[in-house]
Amino acid sequence: MxxxxxxxxxxxxxxxxxxxxxxxxxxxxxxxxxxxxxxxWGGKITTESVDGFLIEGGPDLLLTQKPAGIQLCKDLGLADRLISTNSDRQRTFLVRDGKLVAFPEDFSLVPARFWPLVRSPLYSFCGKVRMGLEVFVPRRRDEGDESLASFIGRRLGVEAVNIGGAMLAGIHSADAERLSMRCAFPMYVAMEQRYGSLIKGVRAMRKTRAKSSAMFQTLIGGMGELVDAxxxxxxxxxxxxxxxxxxxxxxxxxxxxxxxxxxxxxxxxxxxxxxxxxxxxxxxxxxxxxxxxxxRYVSTATVSLGYRKRDVEGQHDFEGFGFLSPKHEGRRITACTWVSTKLNFRAPDDGVLVRTFVGGAGREDLVDLDDEALIAQSREELEDLMGLTADPVFARIFRWQRGRPQxxxxxxxxxxxxxxxxxxxxxxxxxxxxxxxxxxxxxxxxxxxxxxxxxxxx
Ligand SMILES: Cc1cc2nc3c(=O)[nH]c(=O)nc-3n(C[C@H](O)[C@H](O)[C@H](O)COP(=O)(O)OP(=O)(O)OC[C@H]3O[C@@H](n4cnc5c(N)ncnc54)[C@H](O)[C@@H]3O)c2cc1C
Known part of the structure; x- marks a missing residue:
């Protein structure tokens, strides 16, 4: 054959x-x-080293809940090369009215615990009550597909669509109103059917999941190591x-x-x-x-910026994994990862690495800007949102024209x-x-x- x-x-x-x-x-x-x-080789997977920084042009993490990625690493003899994200510094932020506001500790979509939701400044009082009422929303009888926005709006309310929903849509560079729930997030659909409520489902799953297990892993030398092996x-x-x-x-x-x-x-x-x-x-x-x-496909780009620690000192603490910027905030970047906080082995001891994301559903035209403009707009957004005015020691752009299937x-x-x-x-x-x-x-x-x-x- x-x-x-x-x-x-x-x-x-x-x-x-x-x-x-x-x-x-x-x-x-x-x-x-x-x-x-x-x-x-590798298509979207591409890893480069620049002056001691390790830069991912495309994917950087393997979701451990989908074990096939980790299994392939093990099948290739790469088990001892796997590393986890630094979970002790796991805070993520959302751009809200031009400011970075932390996602509640413990959840980004489904509030499994009472106090993190109550304390969160991200949700209004009504939004919090609506989310809490999720346990009483009957499970959907229709087996047909629905959009991410429809699913979250139905279960958790409109505010959750603009916060947790924006985060989930961002994973696919997609529009929440069009993104298929059954294809993109089947686990939440299954959770609703099994437990009748996402809150109940997340609580039940937490009891069974090992506390120490990290949500994301990658390889010490980046995803390119997987391709090389x-x-x-x-x-x-x-x-x-x-x-x-x-x-x-x-x-x-x-x-x-x-x-x-x-x-x-x-x-x-x-x-x-x-x-x-x-x-x-x-x-x-x-x-x-x-x-x-x-x-359909949409185009995106990533802009990696490397800094010297001494240059950014006093400007921002980088305590967290980064932030997301939902479309309605009108920003020219969709997200920013504080790479060197999220993962070890990504920057030299005296370095800080960040990566901004550009383009995606409804914001694709920005991907066509020339390199200088693309870097300038990322830096302007980082200055505005994080107070970061330092000059980077390098910038590296990866464009993914028609790179993300919708x-x-x-x-x-x-x-x-x-x-x-x-x-x-x-x-x-x-x-x-x-x-x-x-x-x-x-x-x-x-x-x-x-x-x-x-x-x-x-
Ligand atoms: C910026 C970004 C970040 C991402 N982050 C993550 C992440 O953290 N974790 C995760 O799990 N996923 C992530 N993804 C998604 C994931 O990386 C991709 O979906 C996946 O790598 C695509 O793999 P593929 O083999 O289907 O397609 P591709 O990687 O696109 O490979 C297709 C290959 O086909 C080749 N080809 C095209 N035409 C021809 C032809 N005529 N003849 C021969 N060859 C041809 C292309 O050159 C290419 O190499 C991310 C994607 C992007 C763009």
Missing amino acids: HITIIGGGIAGLATAFYLEKRAREQGREIQYVLLERSDR LVAQLDGDLRRGVAVGAVRKTDGGFEVVAGDEVIETDVVVMATPAYVSADLVADFAPDLSLLLRGV FDVGHLDRVAEMEHLAAQVGGLFLTGSAYRGSAIPDCIVQAVDTVDRILGEV
């Missing part, structure tokens, strides 16, 4: 890794080629700098046009953005192509239809961040599932 995997981001790399692993375990002979358009351990035919221009269906399988070469293959795995896959299947699966083209309400139904149409082609698989979740662990789960289906089918 010959398999062609298109796209060398985490989805394509994890597919290759688990393909080799499963085939070995089953004593099966497979051959595969992994084709990546750019001259670098994958590439080092793969035995297949790995080719960088090869863009797939076309895929043709033949009687026995496919022809994949990769640069000057035509590769004959039995199975094609598309681990590419949905709009790329849409072009590649257009000739032999037009309906599928149409659905793929319907997945899971609009009903997304999973459309994905099921895509999978059905791909299955009709035979030997064609779609995997990665455009489908059943975009976090790295989601991509890995989908890669494992793709491998199981390939090996089950052929």
Whole structure:
């Protein structure tokens, strides 16, 4: 069996890794080629070192509640390279009327305890009462999808939409009014169904969860370490700098046009953005192509700024993980992470590293600014919100044009239809961040599932 995997981001790399692993375990002979358009592996995962600072251009954390990311690190022998966020300094802030206000200690969306909610200056008295009444809101009977804003508004009230909701939407650079609850946050949907209340659900889960377990982990050397380990351990035919221009269906399988070469293959795995896959299947699966083209993407950018500690002393204490800036605040950055507080091994002893986020739903035009303007606007916002006037010792920008897939309400139904149409082609698989979740662990789960289906089918 010959398999062609298109796209060398985490989805394509994890597919290759688990393909080799499963085939070995089953004593099966497979051959595969992994084709990546750019001259670098990892797609959105990119880590750089500058003057002792470690900079992530894309993802920086693995959510431990989705264990597939941590499991892959362990499968690669990286268990002793995992580190957790510094939970003792875990405060996060929200921009509120131009000021940074701390999220209540202990929760960002669901108030599991009474006092942190009562004491929080983020919510009005009515907002707090409304949140407390969540335990009496009946569970939803309709099994259809709904937006994040609708879900939170229904359960916790309008204020929670603008605070906790803004935070959750920010994870996907999305608009809370359009983001699919079932696709983006299925755990809250399941919690409502199981416990009839998010507050009751969170309380019940806290009793069972180990107190010490960190919510996020990463690797000492950054997420790039995951990519390096994958590439080092793969035995297949790995080719960088090869863009797939076309895929043709033949009687026995496919022809994949990769640069000057035509590769004959039995199975094609598309681990590419949905709009790329849409072009590649257009000739032999037009309906599928149409659905793929319907997945919206938004553009974002990150601006990392490194400072000397002595230059920022007295300006800000960086006690916390950073802040979020909801759209209605009208700021030109959507969030800022105080990287060197959140994680060790990210800045030299005398350094401070921050990363601002730009763009996303409704704010995409800012991503197109030139480097100078992008850095200037981040610095202006940090001065205004944090009093940070020091000159950074470096600035590094990463732009992600059409980089974030948007899971609009009903997304999973459309994905099921895509999978059905791909299955009709035979030997064609779609995997990665455009489908059943975009976090790295989601991509890995989908890669494992793709491998199981390939090996089950052929
Ligand atoms: C700024 C940012 C921060 C994030 N933070 C987190 C985080 O902290 N934790 C987390 O879990 N997730 C995070 N994410 C999401 C996560 O990083 C991505 O969803 C995930 O890495 C995408 O993986 P992928 O393999 O599906 O796609 P990609 O990484 O986009 O890979 C697709 C690959 O396909 C290649 N390709 C495209 N066209 C072709 C072609 N014609 N031929 C060959 N190759 C082609 C591309 O070059 C690319 O390498 C973040 C994303 C961004 C942008």
